Each structure stands twice: as C-alpha cells, then as structure tokens.
Amino acid sequence: VVRLTDVRKVYGGQVEALRGVNLVIEEGEMLAIVGPSGSGKSTLLHMIGTLDRPTSGEVSVAGHRVGELSDRELSALRARHLGFVFQQFHLAPGATALDNVADGALYGGLPLRERRERAAAALERVGLGHRLGHRPHQLSGGEQQRVAVARAVVADPPLLLADEPTGNLDSAAGAEVLEVLRVLHTSGTTIAIITHDMEIAAWTPRRVRVRDGLIAADEGPSTG
Amino acid sequence: VVRLTDVRKVYGGQVEALRGVNLVIEEGEMLAIVGPSGSGKSTLLHMIGTLDRPTSGEVSVAGHRVGELSDRELSALRARHLGFVFQQFHLAPGATALDNVADGALYGGLPLRERRERAAAALERVGLGHRLGHRPHQLSGGEQQRVAVARAVVADPPLLLADEPTGNLDSAAGAEVLEVLRVLHTSGTTIAIITHDMEIAAWTPRRVRVRDGLIAADEGPSTG
Numbered sequence: 099v100v101r102l103t104d105v106r107k108v109y110g111g112q113v114e115a116l117r118g119v120n121l122v123i124e125e126g127e128m129l130a131i132v133g134p135s136g137s138g139k140s141t142l143l144h145m146i147g148t149l150d151r152p153t154s155g156e157v158s159v160a161g162h163r164v165g166e167l168s169d170r171e172l173s174a175l176r177a178r179h180l181g182f183v184f185q186q187f188h189l190a191p192g193a194t195a196l197d198n199v200a201d202g203a204l205y206g207g208l209p210l211r212e213r214r215e216r217a218a219a220a221l222e223r224v225g226l227g228h229r230l231g232h233r234p235h236q237l238s239g240g241e242q243q244r245v246a247v248a249r250a251v252v253a254d255p256p257l258l259l260a261d262e263p264t265g266n267l268d269s270a271a272g273a274e275v276l277e278v279l280r281v282l283h284t285s286g287t288t289i290a291i292i293t294h295d296m297e298i299a300a301w302t303p304r305r306v307r308v309r310d311g312l313i314a315a316d317e318g319p320s321t322g
Numbered sequence: 323v324v325r326l327t328d329v330r331k332v333y334g335g336q337v338e339a340l341r342g343v344n345l346v347i348e349e350g351e352m353l354a355i356v357g358p359s360g361s362g363k364s365t366l367l368h369m370i371g372t373l374d375r376p377t378s379g380e381v382s383v384a385g386h387r388v389g390e391l392s393d394r395e396l397s398a399l400r401a402r403h404l405g406f407v408f409q410q411f412h413l414a415p416g417a418t419a420l421d422n423v424a425d426g427a428l429y430g431g432l433p434l435r436e437r438r439e440r441a442a443a444a445l446e447r448v449g450l451g452h453r454l455g456h457r458p459h460q461l462s463g464g465e466q467q468r469v470a471v472a473r474a475v476v477a478d479p480p481l482l483l484a485d486e487p488t489g490n491l492d493s494a495a496g497a498e499v500l501e502v503l504r505v506l507h508t509s510g511t512t513i514a515i516i517t518h519d520m521e522i523a524a525w526t527p528r529r530v531r532v533r534d535g536l537i538a539a540d541e542g543p544s545t546g
C-alpha cells in the first residue's frame with residue numbers, strides 16, 4: 099500500500115533529512131518507526147503520507163505514483179486513504195474537542211450529527227468523554243494528544259500514520275491509545291507509528307530503524 | 323523556596339484542576355512530579371511558577387507571598403528566580419535556535435554577544451550545535467524540545483521548572499537533557515520535573531504523585 103524508492107529529502111538545499119530511503123509497507127501491516135531525535139522519522143512519515151514531496155525518488159500510495167498527481171488529486175487521495183496523528187497535534191484552536199474529532203470524518207459523506215456521535219465514541223475510547231466541550235487551550239497536553247488520536251481514527255482510514263502518539267501520556271492513557279490502534283489493526287487498518295517508546299516498538303510486529311536519514315534496519319514480518 | 327498552602331484552581335467555574343494542594347520545596351532539591359494525564363501537574367507547575375494565580379490558597383516563592391505582588395512585581399520575580407521548560411515549548415517562531423536561547427538570558431544584563439556565546443554552549447550540551455541557525459519550524463519535534471530546555475537553563479535560574487522535558491526524545495538525547503539538569507542540580511539549582519517517564523521519576527531524590535487535583539503521595543527526601 100506504500101512504496102518508497104530511493105527517496106531523498108533535502109531542506110533549504112543543505113539539510114539532507116532523508117538520503118535514499120527504500121521502504122515497502124504491505125496492506126494490513128503494523129510497524130514502529132524508531133530512531134534518534136532529528137534522524138528523519140517525521141520527514142519519512144510526511145513522505146509516506148504525501149504531505150510533502152521528495153527531492154528525488156518515488157513515492158507510491160494505494161497504487162498511485164504520487165509524483166504524477168496534481169495537488170488536488172493528492173488532496174483527494176489523502177482524504178480517502180490516510181489518517182494522521184501529528185507530533186504537534188495541529189488541532190483547530192477555535193473548535194471543541196468534539197468538533198475537532200468530528201472534522202476528522204468530514205470526507206465520509208456523513209451528516210454532522212452522525213459525525214459527532216462517532217466523535218464522542220472515539221473520544222470516550224481514549225478517556226475523554228468528560229472533555230467533549232473543551233477547546234484545545236482548555237485541555238492538558240496529554241488530552242490534546244488524545245484528541246489528535248481520536249480525530250485520526252474516527253474516519254477509519256485504510257492507512258494510519260501516527261507521529262509519537264503517546265509522548266505526553268502516562269502508561270494508563272498510553273495503553274488506551276495503543277488499544278485503539280490494536281483494534282483498528284485487527285480490523286485491517288495499516289498502521290505506522292513513530293515512537294521513542296521502546297515498549298511500543300517491541301509490541302509492533304515490525305520495527306524500522308532510522309538513523310541519519312537512512313533506514314539502518316528493518317526487523318520483523320514483511321521484511322527482507 | 324516554594325510553599326503552596328491549600329491551593330485550589332478552578333477553571334471556568336467548573337473544572338477543579340487543583341483541589342487543595344499543600345507543597346513545600348526546599349532550596350537545592352530535585353523532585354519529579356508524576357501522575358495521570360489531566361491530573362493537574364501542569365496546573366501545579368503554573369502555580370509554583372507564578373504563571374497563573376490560584377482560585378484560593380497561598381503561593382509563596384523565594385519568601386514572597388505571590389498573592390500580594392502586582393503583575394509587574396511578579397514578572398520581575400519570575401525573571402530573577404525562575405526558568406521554565408513548557409510542555410508545548412513556546413519558542414519564538416521568527417527567531418533562530420540560537421536567539422531563542424539567547425533570549426533566555428535577557429535579564430542577566432549581559433550584552434548580546436555574550437548571551438549568544440552562552441546560548442551556543444547550552445545548545446551544544448543538548449546536541450544541537452549543528453542547528454543554531456534553524457528556526458523552530460526547521461527543527462524536529464525533539465530538537466524544538468531541546469531548544470526549550472537550553473533556553474530555560476542558559477540564565478542559570480535558582481529554580482527550574484520543567485514540564486515533560488524529554489517526551490519527544492530518544493534515550494540518548496533524553497540522557498543529555500538529564501545530564502544538563504543533574505549538573506545544574508549539583509551546582510545548587512532547585513529543580514522540579516513533570517514527567518511521564520518512570521525512569522526519570524526513579525532517578526530524582528523525591529517524587530510528588532498527583533492524582534485528580536490532589537497530592538496523593540510525596541516520597542523521598544524533604545518529606546513528612
């Protein structure tokens with residue numbers, strides 16, 4: 099469902115964030131992406147998620163060669179196929195937790211009331227049933243992170259990309275998030291999780307280790 | 323150096339984030355503040371750091387009763403006594419990593435060039451000597467977090483309050499941050515660290531456990 103071929107990403111003509119990455123993610127897989135801070139993990143996720151274009155090399159998602167699509171076609175592809183949990187959350191500051199999550203289901207064609215019902219259910223699964231009406235600045239760091247998780251899963255995307263989804267959570271709240279991901283995975287969702295938590299990395303079937311803009315190791319199912 | 327007496331904090335007349343907290347922090351201590359997401363830790367840190375006023379109860383910092391100071395006097399007190407690492411970093415988006423950190427030493431009366439030298443040294447100690455000229459949006463999540471740490475320590479404040487300073491870091495980068503904190507502590511700095519990392523909590527001499535807006539336990543030196 100995802101194929102990266104010799105992908106390079108250079109920022110400002112100087113910083114080589116990715117230096118020739120080859121990666122294949124099969125449908126239904128769950129993998130962790132680990133590596134030192136600054137090694138290129140979030141950049142890699144942005145390439146997989148088509149949020150940014152590589153400097154060179156090819157990205158293919160759901161059979162489409164991303165480099166051949168217009169921005170509009172890319173936007174439609176993302177809406178259909180991808181869910182994101184961003185490292186910095188990127189919640190809409192003016193909307194409640196409920197509406198932030200309901201917006202996650204915007205492309206499914208469902209009416210607002212139904213999207214809000216799904217949003218409430220998703221928020222309850224990450225322990226935020228008592229915070230539906232709070233806006234992001236009225237939430238703790240870990241609560242904002244969980245809203246970001248709920249928003250990504252509510253649309254039930256075929257491919258879910260999560261960048262450090264538990265970094266601000268205690269073990270109990272983190273376990274709730276992982277349970278949501280585990281259930282999604284069992285129902286067929288393909289999931290890639292960037293994490294600094296070695297327990298999570300040990301829990302996923304596959305581990306992709308990034309170092310200095312390259313994939314240093316790829317351990318577990320669907321590899322080599 | 324810090325005394326909280328029966329501190330309560332209610333948001334919007336409804337959310338009781340702190341429900342009667344009593345806490346004493348002696349000069350030169352290092353403690354971890356732990357507890358579930360949403361339990362009141364960041365709110366507690368904001369009370370200790372005088373960034374917000376309690377709904378009721380008293381806060382005393384460096385011998386001053388905070389409730390009796392004007393906003394201007396409070397601002398001066400903070401500038402002299404406190405350093406912060408925020409959970410959401412709060413870096414200046416238009417300034418480089420170097421200048422973000424140099425601003426941390428603004429109240430010491432040092433000229434810009436000297437502040438920049440100190441800033442460069444602080445950034446090198448957290449492994450960012452190669453990112454001095456990058457602006458926040460040109461840094462990874464963990465790099466931004468480390469810039470926030472460097473900015474808090476560069477002024478050598480008597481009291482350092484760090485909210486989840488390693489949540490976005492791998493173990494190597496996290497260890498660099500902890501080493502910076504350890505060295506500061508050895509030189510006499512009083513340090514309070516909010517963390518979800520149980521290894522860090524085990525490493526500090528004292529652990530304050532927060533639960534539902536109350537201090538549920540206080541283990542280690544300088545207690546009971």
Ligand SMILES: Nc1ncnc2c1ncn2[C@@H]1O[C@H](COP(=O)(O)OP(=O)(O)OP(=O)(O)O)[C@@H](O)[C@H]1O
Nearest residue numbers: 236238239240333337339359360361362363364365
């Ligand atoms: N401005 C606000 N208005 C209403 N409720 C708020 C506001 N700020 C925080 N809260 C609530 O107060 C509670 C405590 O928040 P706080 O940020 O102190 O938690 P925390 O322990 O730091 O959590 P985390 O580990 O997730 O960072 C949370 O349940 C949060 O929803």
Ligand SMILES: Nc1ncnc2c1ncn2[C@@H]1O[C@H](COP(=O)(O)OP(=O)(O)OP(=O)(O)O)[C@@H](O)[C@H]1O
Nearest residue numbers: 109113115135136137138139140141460462463464
């Ligand atoms: N817009 C940019 N301009 C210049 N350099 C950038 C830019 N964005 C990222 N970088 C650099 O590219 C490198 C990789 O960044 P990336 O965000 O992918 O790291 P990461 O592995 O996700 O790190 P972390 O674990 O800290 O989140 C970093 O060293 C960063 O400084």
Ligand SMILES: [Mg+2]
Nearest residue numbers: 140185462463
């Ligand atoms: Mg990252």
Ligand SMILES: [Mg+2]
Nearest residue numbers: 238239364409
């Ligand atoms: Mg917090």
